[in-house]
Amino acid sequence: MKGIFITFEGIDGxxxxxxxxxxxxxxxxxxxxxIFVREPGGTVIGERIREILLDKKxxxxxxxxxxxxxxxxxxxxxxxxxxxxxxxxxxVICDRFFDSxxxxxxMARGMGMDFVAGLNMAATGGLAPDVTFFFDIxxxxxxxxxxxRGEASDRIELAGLKFQEDVRRGYLELAKESDGxxxxxxxxxxxxxxxxxxxxxxxxxI
Ligand code: TYD
Numbered sequence: 645m646k647g648i649f650i651t652f653e654g655i656d657g658x659x660x661x662x663x664x665x666x667x668x669x670x671x672x673x674x675x676x677x678x679i680f681v682r683e684p685g686g687t688v689i690g691e692r693i694r695e696i697l698l699d700k701k702x703x704x705x706x707x708x709x710x711x712x713x714x715x716x717x718x719x720x721x722x723x724x725x726x727x728x729x730x731x732x733x734x735x736v737i738c739d740r741f742f743d744s745x746x747x748x749x750x751m752a753r754g755m756g757m758d759f760v761a762g763l764n765m766a767a768t769g770g771l772a773p774d775v776t777f778f779f780d781i782x783x784x785x786x787x788x789x790x791x792x793r794g795e796a797s798d799r800i801e802l803a804g805l806k807f808q809e810d811v812r813r814g815y816l817e818l819a820k821e822s823d824g825x826x827x828x829x830x831x832x833x834x835x836x837x838x839x840x841x842x843x844x845x846x847x848x849x850i
Contacts, residue, residue: 647730654779657786682739751814779831783808
């Protein structure tokens with residue numbers, strides 16, 4: 645694949661979307677050809693799946709259904725958007741990708757990280773990010789930030805503090821086992837400082 649695939653991960657309220665935005669602008673200013681997408685969503689079908697997944701009214705949804713819907717949305721965006729862009733040599737920045745399923749559904753929902761890894765492979769046809777930034781922050785601190793932003797909670801965020809702590813544990817495990825693909829970032833640092841770390845980590849890669 646000619647392009648480069650960069651993903652951003654972390655618990656809800658970790659600040660990754662701000663950094664996604666900064667990287668996007670920085671690369672555009674440098675004349676780089678890139679696309680920016682988010683999961684779940686990023687395609688017409690994926691956005692419809694996203695609505696089902698995040699709808700607070702869907703209290704009956706089982707963990708297995710949730711996992712498979714995330715994977716279905718992922719299969720669609722991988723085939724329709726990400727793979728073609730990489731083949732054209734573009735930089736693809738994705739706000740969440742399969743590590744989210746490993747941490748949220750595999751660890752926090754208790755489906756098993758290995759089990760989810762298999763489904764991740766099935767959904768992406770084996771496509772993996774070149775670099776993943778994991779924004780590490782405690783669940784309490786992230787909750788406080790979300791509170792400050794005054795955002796309405798979606799179905800996943802409603803799962804609570806303990807759930808977010810489990811998600812974080814999942815990410816820490818992924819980072820440990822990723823052979824350097826996952827770069828852990830201290831998300832409690834200042835915005836500018838974090839962005840410097842990101843730029844540094846990408847030197848020589850893009
Ligand atoms: P979103 O509003 O996009 O959250 P954020 O801005 O934090 O990325 O909502 C996506 C939610 O779905 C978020 O709580 C994380 C969760 N999620 C999973 O549980 N599994 C997944 O595979 C993905 C991609 C997201």
